[in-house]
Amino acid sequence: MATMKDIAKLAGVSTSTVSHVINKTRFVSDEIAERVNNAAKELNYYAPSALARSLKINRTNTFGMIVTTSTNPFFGEVVKGVERSCYHAGYNLILCNTEGDATRMKASIDTMMQKRVDGFILMCSTMEGEYSDILEKLKSVPVVVMDWGPISLPCDKIQDNSLRGGYLATKHLIDKGHTAIGCITGPLVKHQAQMRYQGFKRAMKEASLPINPKWVVEGDFECEGGYQAFAAFNKNGDLPSAIFAGNDMMAMGLINAANEQGISVPRDLSVMGYDDIHIAKYMTPSLTTVHQPKYRLGKAAVDALIARIGNGEHPPQIVELEPTVMERGSVIEAGEQA
Missing domain, CATH: 3.40.50.2300 (Response regulator)
Structure with missing residues (x-):
């Protein structure tokens, strides 16, 4: 049975590069990814399933994002920055709209918890009050909050000034x-x-x-x-x-x-x-x-969540991007x- 080492030798790349391509854990150029995938196909290599990998490492490489539905394109432009940054970092993104409904927000969080997301990005333009019981459920996972007022949840915050x-x-x-x-x-x-x-x-x-x-x-x-x-x-x-x-x-x-x-x-x-x-x-x-800086807001949120997963011990931080x-x-x- 072929191994990643065999694929690396045939494709002329390192074993770690093969791992990143197959497991989608880091962005790799299209040209190199194509060489690796072609080599894997030629050697009849079958990658372990995403479920099997997630059970082994206790990670799904998936983030959940909750947003408030709005006709304002601002939200879509920030989400685009989040999605693109997730892709380049080797993460998938599950996106849910709440339409300002606390019940929908609770249901979305429950669904994402069941899917074992590695962390949450919250972008809901509201104050904490009505969501306090929901936020309590999120204390067990890494969370980054965007576009929200002061909240008691100990988490990283990304905001404009x-x-x-x-x-x-x-x-x-x-x-x-x-x-x-x-x-x-x-x-x-x-x-x-x-x-x-x-x-x-x-x-x-x-x-x-x-x-x-x-x-x-x-x-x-x-x-x-x-x-x-x-x-x-x-x-x-x-x-x-x-x-x-x-x-x-x-x-x-x-x-x-x-x-x-x-x-x-x-x-x-x-x-x-x-x-x-x-x-x-x-x-x-x-x-x-x-x-x-909408793209940078999205990227900063993803970067902060990845850093939080890597080191959950450091105190919550506020990243404030300056308007012009x-x-x-x-x-x-x-x-x-x-």
């Missing part, structure tokens, strides 16, 4: 000469929405600019929220010269509503978004926004507006 991002977004508008600035927040029960709003207030206070309560509207992180927010601004009287929307989806809804009312962006109203989703630069006008402003066409100098 939303406070800094909200501050940078508002400061960019101020630097463009705007003094009458509005804000569409996300749902303020969510940590990211609260932090971005705090960043907005910090920048306004730093510039000694008043915050008009009529120009602060709470949205829902969806296009409809931005659309409805514009109606609220209109109803309250004069519009500000610029609005910071707490994410790109709400900015898109806002721009659509403004166009319907004959308000030109950016000639009459400058609009600032947050997230820098892929389609932001293809809008008309292209959206000035705060860039979140992407200047495009939806914001102009205040003096250039009609």
